[in-house]
Amino acid sequence: MTALATAPASAPAPAPQQLTTSRPLTARALTGKVVWTLAVVLISVTTVMPLVWTLSTSLKPEGEILSSYLQLVPDNPTLANYVALFADGPFGRYLANSAVIALGGVVTNLFFGGLAGYALAKLSFRGRGVVFSLFLGSMMVPGIITMVPTFLVLRHFPLAGGNDLFGEGGAGLINSYGAVLVPFAAGPFAVFFMRQFFQALPDELGDAARIDGASEFRIFWNIYLPLARAGLAVLGVLTFQAGWNSFLWPLIALNDPEMLTVQVGLAGYVNEYQTQYGPLLAGTILASLPVLLVFVVAQRYIIENFAHSGTK
Amino acid sequence: MSAAVSATRRQQTISAWIFLAVPVVLFVIFLLLPVVMAIGLSLTDYAVIGDFEWVGLDNYARIAGDPIFWVAVRNTALYTVLYVPAGLLVALGTALLLNRSTRTARVFRTLFYIPVVSSTVATAAIWFWLLNPQYGLLNAALGWFGIDGPAWLYESRWAMIAIVLMSVWAGFGANMIIYLGALQGVPGELVDAARVDGAGAFRVFWHVTRPSIARATFLILTLLLIAAFQVFDQAYVLTKGGPGNSTLTLVYYIYDRGFGRLEMGYASALSFVLFLVILVFSVANARATGRENDR
Numbered sequence: 001m002t003a004l005a006t007a008p009a010s011a012p013a014p015a016p017q018q019l020t021t022s023r024p025l026t027a028r029a030l031t032g033k034v035v036w037t038l039a040v041v042l043i044s045v046t047t048v049m050p051l052v053w054t055l056s057t058s059l060k061p062e063g064e065i066l067s068s069y070l071q072l073v074p075d076n077p078t079l080a081n082y083v084a085l086f087a088d089g090p091f092g093r094y095l096a097n098s099a100v101i102a103l104g105g106v107v108t109n110l111f112f113g114g115l116a117g118y119a120l121a122k123l124s125f126r127g128r129g130v131v132f133s134l135f136l137g138s139m140m141v142p143g144i145i146t147m148v149p150t151f152l153v154l155r156h157f158p159l160a161g162g163n164d165l166f167g168e169g170g171a172g173l174i175n176s177y178g179a180v181l182v183p184f185a186a187g188p189f190a191v192f193f194m195r196q197f198f199q200a201l202p203d204e205l206g207d208a209a210r211i212d213g214a215s216e217f218r219i220f221w222n223i224y225l226p227l228a229r230a231g232l233a234v235l236g237v238l239t240f241q242a243g244w245n246s247f248l249w250p251l252i253a254l255n256d257p258e259m260l261t262v263q264v265g266l267a268g269y270v271n272e273y274q275t276q277y278g279p280l281l282a283g284t285i286l287a288s289l290p291v292l293l294v295f296v297v298a299q300r301y302i303i304e305n306f307a308h309s310g311t312k
Numbered sequence: 313m314s315a316a317v318s319a320t321r322r323q324q325t326i327s328a329w330i331f332l333a334v335p336v337v338l339f340v341i342f343l344l345l346p347v348v349m350a351i352g353l354s355l356t357d358y359a360v361i362g363d364f365e366w367v368g369l370d371n372y373a374r375i376a377g378d379p380i381f382w383v384a385v386r387n388t389a390l391y392t393v394l395y396v397p398a399g400l401l402v403a404l405g406t407a408l409l410l411n412r413s414t415r416t417a418r419v420f421r422t423l424f425y426i427p428v429v430s431s432t433v434a435t436a437a438i439w440f441w442l443l444n445p446q447y448g449l450l451n452a453a454l455g456w457f458g459i460d461g462p463a464w465l466y467e468s469r470w471a472m473i474a475i476v477l478m479s480v481w482a483g484f485g486a487n488m489i490i491y492l493g494a495l496q497g498v499p500g501e502l503v504d505a506a507r508v509d510g511a512g513a514f515r516v517f518w519h520v521t522r523p524s525i526a527r528a529t530f531l532i533l534t535l536l537l538i539a540a541f542q543v544f545d546q547a548y549v550l551t552k553g554g555p556g557n558s559t560l561t562l563v564y565y566i567y568d569r570g571f572g573r574l575e576m577g578y579a580s581a582l583s584f585v586l587f588l589v590i591l592v593f594s595v596a597n598a599r600a601t602g603r604e605n606d607r
Contacts (some may be wrong), residue, residue, distance in 0.1 A: 008385070039409060040409060040410070040420045043406060044420060044423040044424065047426055047481070048423055048426060048439050049425055049449070050427075050439070050442055050449070050481075051426065053441075053449055054437075054438050057441065067444055069447040069452075070452055087578050088561055112335055113335070115331040115332075115334075116332045116334070119327070119329075119331035119332050120332070123324045123328040124321065125321075125325035125328040125329070126325065128328070131332060131336065131485070132440035134339065135335070138339060141343065141347065142538055142541070142586070142587060142590050143542065144542055144563055144566060144583045144586055145346070145584065146342065146343060146346035146347060146350065147567075147570070147583060147586040148347035148353065148570045148579050148583065149345070149347075149353060150342055150346050151528065151570075152353075152576070153341060153342065153345065153346060180337075182342075183342040185334065185337065186334050186335040186338050188339070191335050210320065213593070216323065216324065216331075216384075217327070220331070241429065244431070245430075245432070247431065247545045248544055248545065248563075254569075262431075263431050263432075265485065267433045267436075267548065267549045269437075270433075270436065270440055270549050279442075280437055280441075281437065281438075281441060282437060283437070284437040287433065288434045291429050291431070292426075292429055292430070295429045298338040
């Protein structure tokens with residue numbers, strides 16, 4: 001803090017200085033630009049190259065993978081590894097399971113997170129501060145502490161998966177989509193995120209509708225939710241990514257071979273296909289493609305949204 | 313008029329609790345209840361099958377004398393000591409590089425961010441191939457500089473370092489975005505003033521930039537610490553804790569005890585210990601940062 005306070009005190013007027021230093025700066029600026037370009041290109045190569053190399057390897061026939069492993073463009077590109085993936089195992093099923101879990105999580109988190117975030121931002125009621133602090137604080141609790149008990153809660157979920165009213169007799173929600181969907185259906189992050197978004201919108205819109213006799217749900221659904229589209233989009237992308245990429249919880253809660261997610265299935269291949277890199281890397285590409293596509297599409301959507309708000 | 317106002321207020325209170333019902337119920341069932349259960353379970357020898365009884369603090373006594381627990385502690389500490397500073401510095405360095413509002417900088421920001429988008433499992437599978445001692449790109453690249461790369465995942469000395477490298481690669485983009493946001497808030501006049509005063513790039517960074525982004529540093533440090541203490545996916549997929557337990561992390565050990573051997577009472581005690589460790593470090597980090605900000 002001291003540096004912040006003292007720096008401006010001794011600062012002279014910058015204008016005359018700039019005149020004298022402008023010539024050497026251009027030479028320095030040029031080398032600076034070259035060094036900068038070199039650095040960012042090099043880092044990009046390390047971040048992007050492994051993915052490109054994975055894609056290239058997944059398109060090589062078995063004989064080519066090891067013999068010409070440094071060659072980026074395959075001599076005889078083939079989809080054989082992808083075909084093998086679907087022919088040999090239930091990889092299609094894994095993809096479907098992950099899609100259900102990721103999309104289901106998006107729908108419930110957007111709806112319930114939106115509703116609860118709206119209530120915390122725009123409705124006045126006693127206990128609002130307490131509820132908000134509880135949600136905020138719960139984000140700090142590391143997942144590991146609840147891992148074992150959550151498994152038991154799901155296993156003994158009343159009247160699910162052959163359980164009786166007291167949660168005995170069956171497997172409960174374990175090995176069903178519910179085991180992954182229900183605990184994370186309305187995460188504190190979704191509530192917090194949407195609350196921040198609604199808080200930036202003016203109160204007057206709701207007040208006007210309230211005088212006209214609109215119900216609170218109508219005010220939320222017809223007036224505020226459409227204005228929060230950009231926030232919903234960002235939250236949707238983040239939730240989809242988290243759901244599609246999640247690993248430890250699906251590994252624990254879904255162990256029926258028919259119920260595995262694409263991440264858990266792929267993790268099994270790393271050891272199973274120790275020497276068969278082709279199918280393993282083909283599976284890696286398929287497991288990454290949805291999130292990469294969503295990322296690329298959403299980036300455009302978000303930038304467009306910014307452009308719109310700029311013209312208003 | 314006042315009757316109408318209180319009616320609206322009552323209406324709002326009812327609506328608010330209906331709107332909050334689902335998240336609040338889930339919060340109680342899947343956070344509050346499990347935390348209480350974890351404490352209770354850690355005092356029993358619950359093992360899914362068969363009867364279980366109250367064992368008091370026996371589980372905690374057993375942890376203190378469990379040699380594998382201490383191996384897991386050492387491995388997790390090594391991972392944390394390597395990963396947290398490396399993750400912080402790479403995120404900061406790349407953010408400083410890209411802290412300009414040109415089109416090119418935006419393109420590179422996307423390229424730097426790409427590893428974050430892939431899952432840990434996909435990343436691990438990619439690195440499984442990159443780290444192959446004979447056919448991996450990493451050892452091929454080292455070979456161009458005349459360095460004979462190690463067998464990485466197959467050597468107990470290098471396996472954890474390989475996992476740290478992979479984790480930094482996979483995660484720095486997210487923290488870079490946080491830093492880029494914070495760098496927008498660095499007062500440009502101060503930077504210019506310090507430059508005019510003849511301060512070099514490093515002095516400007518240390519005395520002007522660093523204090524202005526201290527909040528972001530605290531946030532990123534907290535996120536990195538919590539993630540480091542709970543590292544699991546990478547070790548599970550790449551090495552299954554090996555070779556020779558060299559990548560057996562705490563969460564891996566808890567997972568193995570709780571869901572591999574179904575010793576859920578013991579696993580709960582272990583996870584409670586880890587929770588306390590995370591809590592202590594988070595508080596210490598908050599204190600240290602708070603003191604620095606007060607100065």
